[in-house]
Amino acid sequence: MSWRDAGPPAALVVIFVVFAALSSQFRxxxxxxxxxxxxxxxxxxxxxxTFVLMMGSIDLSAAGVMGASxxxxxxxxxxNRNDNDLGILAIGVAVLVGAGFGCVSGLALVFLKVPSFxxxxxxxxVGLGVATLMFAGVQPNISDAMLKSWAIERFLGFSHLxxxxxxxxxxxxxxxxxxxxxxxxxxxxxxxxxxxxxxVRVQPYKIAVFTLAGAFYGLGGVMVTSQLGAGLVQAGDGxxxxxxxxxxxxxxxxxxxxxxxxxxxxGVLLVVVLTNGLVQVGVxxxxxxxxxxxxxxxxxxxxxxxxxxxxQVVK
Amino acid sequence: MSTPVTTKPAxxxxxxxxxxxxxxxxxxxxxxxxxxxxxxxxxxxxPEFLTQRSLxxxxxxxxxxxxxxxGATLVVLCGGIDLSIxxxxxxxxxxxxxWLPELGALATPAVILVAAAIGALQGVAHVLLRIPSFIVTLxxxxxxxxxxxxxxDAGTVRVVDDSTIAWLDLYVGGYVPMSLTxxxxxxxxxxxxxxxxxxxxxISATGYSESxxxxxxxxxxxxKIGAFCVSGACAGLAAVMLVSRQxxxxxxxxxxxxxxxxxxxxxGGTAITGGHGSVWRSLxxxxxxTLLRVGLPIVGVPSAYEQILYGAIxxxxxxxxxxxxxxxxxx
Numbered sequence: 001m002s003w004r005d006a007g008p009p010a011a012l013v014v015i016f017v018v019f020a021a022l023s024s025q026f027r028x029x030x031x032x033x034x035x036x037x038x039x040x041x042x043x044x045x046x047x048x049x050t051f052v053l054m055m056g057s058i059d060l061s062a063a064g065v066m067g068a069s070x071x072x073x074x075x076x077x078x079x080n081r082n083d084n085d086l087g088i089l090a091i092g093v094a095v096l097v098g099a100g101f102g103c104v105s106g107l108a109l110v111f112l113k114v115p116s117f118x119x120x121x122x123x124x125x126v127g128l129g130v131a132t133l134m135f136a137g138v139q140p141n142i143s144d145a146m147l148k149s150w151a152i153e154r155f156l157g158f159s160h161l162x163x164x165x166x167x168x169x170x171x172x173x174x175x176x177x178x179x180x181x182x183x184x185x186x187x188x189x190x191x192x193x194x195x196x197x198x199x200v201r202v203q204p205y206k207i208a209v210f211t212l213a214g215a216f217y218g219l220g221g222v223m224v225t226s227q228l229g230a231g232l233v234q235a236g237d238g239x240x241x242x243x244x245x246x247x248x249x250x251x252x253x254x255x256x257x258x259x260x261x262x263x264x265x266x267g268v269l270l271v272v273v274l275t276n277g278l279v280q281v282g283v284x285x286x287x288x289x290x291x292x293x294x295x296x297x298x299x300x301x302x303x304x305x306x307x308x309x310x311x312q313v314v315k
Numbered sequence: 316m317s318t319p320v321t322t323k324p325a326x327x328x329x330x331x332x333x334x335x336x337x338x339x340x341x342x343x344x345x346x347x348x349x350x351x352x353x354x355x356x357x358x359x360x361x362p363e364f365l366t367q368r369s370l371x372x373x374x375x376x377x378x379x380x381x382x383x384x385x386g387a388t389l390v391v392l393c394g395g396i397d398l399s400i401x402x403x404x405x406x407x408x409x410x411x412x413x414w415l416p417e418l419g420a421l422a423t424p425a426v427i428l429v430a431a432a433i434g435a436l437q438g439v440a441h442v443l444l445r446i447p448s449f450i451v452t453l454x455x456x457x458x459x460x461x462x463x464x465x466x467x468d469a470g471t472v473r474v475v476d477d478s479t480i481a482w483l484d485l486y487v488g489g490y491v492p493m494s495l496t497x498x499x500x501x502x503x504x505x506x507x508x509x510x511x512x513x514x515x516x517x518i519s520a521t522g523y524s525e526s527x528x529x530x531x532x533x534x535x536x537x538x539k540i541g542a543f544c545v546s547g548a549c550a551g552l553a554a555v556m557l558v559s560r561q562x563x564x565x566x567x568x569x570x571x572x573x574x575x576x577x578x579x580x581x582x583g584g585t586a587i588t589g590g591h592g593s594v595w596r597s598l599x600x601x602x603x604x605t606l607l608r609v610g611l612p613i614v615g616v617p618s619a620y621e622q623i624l625y626g627a628i629x630x631x632x633x634x635x636x637x638x639x640x641x642x643x644x645x646x
Contacts, residue, residue: 058449064626112634117396117449118577118587119633122626125574129622241457254450286469290461293454301444 008250008266012273019277026280036158037151039272040165041223043265045236046243046250047172048102048216050264051182051209053247056189056256057109057116059210062217062243064127065101066236069094069221071134074231077144087146095218101127102214106207116210124240131233140231150226161223168216172261175212185209189256238289245296246271253303271295345635346583346599353606361613367490369609375560377605378494379404379553383572384579384597385502386549389542391580394522394589395448397543399437399455400550400576403430404569406463407554411480412472412564420479427551433459434547438540463566471565474558483559494556498598501552505545505594518542522589574625579604581632588637604628 020027045062052059075081076090086093101123108119142148150160176182184205187195195202217236224235250267252259274295275288357364364370383400390397407430414422433455441451474480485493509515517538520528529535553572558564583600585592604625611621 060453108630108634112630113637114630114633115587118581119630121574121577122628122630122633125622125626125629127626129619129624129626132619132622133617238457241453244453254447284465286464287461289457290465293456293458293461297440297444297446297451297454300446300450301440304445 005251005263008263008270012266012270015270015273015277019273019280023277023280026277031276031280033157033159035269035272035276036162038276039268040159040161041220041227042239042242042246042272043165043268044168044216044223045220045239046246046264046268047168047261048213048220049240049243050172050247050252050259050261051176051185052116052213053244053252053254054176054185054189054256054259055206055209056192056254057206057210058244058254059105059120059213060117060240061101061105061120061124061127061214062220062240063236063238064124064131065098065214065217066127066221066224066239067131067233068101068127068134069098069218070225070235071131071140071231071233072097073147073222074140074142074225075134077142077147079140079142079144079231081138081140085144087144090144091147091219091222094222095215098218098221099211099215102217103207103211105214106210109210110203110206128233131235135231135233142225142229142231147222147226148229150223151229161226164219164223168219169261169265172216176261181205181208181212186257189253189258191257241289241296242271242292245292245299248296248299248303251303254300343584345632346596346603349582349603350599350606353603353610357606357610357613360610364610364613371486371490371492373605373609374495375492376609377601378492378498379556379569380572380575380579380605381495381498381598381601382501382549382553382556383569383576384583384601385498385505385594386546387576388580388583388585388592388594388597389505389518390448390539390546391585391587392518392522392589392592393539393542394525395441395539395542396577396587397434397437397452397546398449398573398577399452399459400546400553401569401571401573402456402459402463403433403547403550404554404557404572405566406459406466407551408558408564408568409463409467409472409566410564411554411558412474413466415474415479416476423480423555426554427548430551430554431544431548434550435540435544437547438543441543442536442539460566460570467564467566469566471563474562474564477559477562480555480559483556494559497552497556501549502594502598509594514538514541519590522591524590574622574629575604575608576601578625578628578632581629581636584632584636586636587633591636 025031049059049062073090073094076084076086076093078085105116105120105123108114109116150164153160155163184200184202188202188205192202220239221235225231246267247259247264248254249270250259250263252263271292274291278287278291279285383404387397387400407426410429411422411426414425418425437451437455440446441448483494483497487493487496509518517533520531520533521535521538525535554569557568561568579600580597581587582603583592583596585596607624608621611618
């Protein structure tokens with residue numbers, strides 16, 4: 001643990017204490033539960049994007065992938081549009097759909113050599129298009145008991161979604177810490193040339209990382225569907241940017257090679273506590289995106305200050 | 316141990332090719348070919364399409380897109396990207412709609428100036444703080460959306476008296492929409508200014524090799540800030556065109572123009588890696604994108620495919636126009 005890693009948790013504590021002092025509403029048990037519930041989907045999406053950022057790439061596809069997976073799951077579980085009732089299998093399919101989109105991003109990056117921000121911008125548009133096709137003008141409302149209960153029922157005070165998010169973070173951390181995929185994602189971000197020269201074929205790992213990220217977005221789309229009780233094309237609106245903000249604020253560098261799932265978890269809490277707290281002290285919720293925009297720019301700027309002299313070329 | 320030395324001359328070093336290869340030549344005409352093919356296909360699908368009425372309608376929709384793409388092209392030529400153009404145009408429509416009653420005719424230049432200043436501010440943040448341009452503009456995008464929501468209270472702002480911007484709805488010579496004329500004038504203006512000043516070589520140098528450009532004394536930082544400033548001003552002008560057509564401003568009015576604008580730039584053949592390209596290419600690209608947009612319903616394809624098409628086009632066009640010699644590692 002260096003002082004760099006201690007920054008985000010310290011900021012989280014400070015922000016929490018400040019808001020708790022300002023607003024009695026904020027420090028209530030109910031509100032803490034709200035914060036954790038609001039953080040659940042963002043945590044899952046951020047977990048996925050963290051692996052991509054660790055490689056030094058970027059992923060703007062979350063919104064499109066989540067829309068497609070939300071529509072997939074809502075049309076496959078019990079719903080008002082058709083007679084499907086696949087239950088848990090539908091969730092698996094939706095996650096696979098997400099993984100498929102992620103895989104396409106990875107393939108475009110590796111084989112077509114399209115920079116990731118462009119490839120994922122394209123994939124996001126494709127995902128939204130596919131979602132719109134499935135939506136077909138009639139909103140699918142879900143009636144599947146299990147999926148609906150995820151957002152409502154609580155275990156030890158937190159909704160099932162929060163526990164799913166916690167499980168995802170643990171899985172993400174295990175992948176990052178103990179699998180070749182996780183270690184290579186770090187190494188690709190740190191020094192891709194060195195890795196290539198050492199004889200490692202990085203391409204399959206890059207595709208795998210994007211696929212993994214896509215699977216997390218797919219699950220995120222399912223969780224949003226559970227919250228809304230319906231499949232919407234806009235299920236993932238804003239999550240792509242919020243997830244990047246959360247990861248960056250948590251200490252993951254956009255240049256890659258630093259950060260991780262646990263950093264991102266702190267970042268998610270920072271973003272959610274900040275947005276929740278600002279609303280509690282009376283700031284218009286419309287500012288939410290603006291605040292995230294400011295903190296992402298500030299966090300990236302703060303992260304590059306030590307390397308200012310070294311990096312003369314910034315695109 | 317000695318081996319007999321043969322006096323065979325070393326293999327001739329790979330000579331630098333004199334001109335572009337056939338593949339490169341093909342991609343450089345890609346936008347024009349695509350434009351011709353699309354026009355032909357649409358005319359076959361619907362003979363009514365090549366009439367003056369529908370062409371006028373199509374070119375009216377193209378105008379804001381052309382302006383947006385032309386401005387952002389300068390940023391791409393410098394090697395960066397501007398993802399904030401659509402959100403900046405949206406917030407500008409709100410400003411224009413709010414300012415028209417008080418400022419009247421002055422509202423138009425005021426909005427363009429403010430948008431230019433905001434663009435320049437993003438450029439300054441990019442250059443001084445050394446933040447990648449896509450992050451600055453992604454952050455800018457969500458800040459502008461937030462400002463637009465707050466200022467407009469998340470609703471549409473009606474324009475009651477549009478007499479001062481109605482001139483954009485006139486037709487030149489009875490057929491050519493004024494907004495298209497203005498868009499083409501903007502493209503001509505940008506390209507002439509680039510041609511007659513050293514700006515063109517400065518921008519290309521920045522895009523092709525920033526370090527070399529710096530060593531050669533190019534004011535790289537100012538060039539980049541200028542590019543973002545022009546991009547912002549173009550977003551402001553596009554907003555004026557949108558308001559004159561829709562008689563209102565709204566915090567999300569231009570948001571769906573981001574993908575078409577990026578698609579227009581890359582379909583035109585401007586390399587996302589910087590240096591290679593021009594605003595003329597983006598003009599052609601914008602026309603291609605507009606034809607696709609207008610053409611899909613004519614051919615009978617549901618509009619949901621529009622998004623899928625944009626996505627596929629962006630990926631394919633970037634893959635074709637990328638300068639592979641420059642980037643060894645693609646992130």
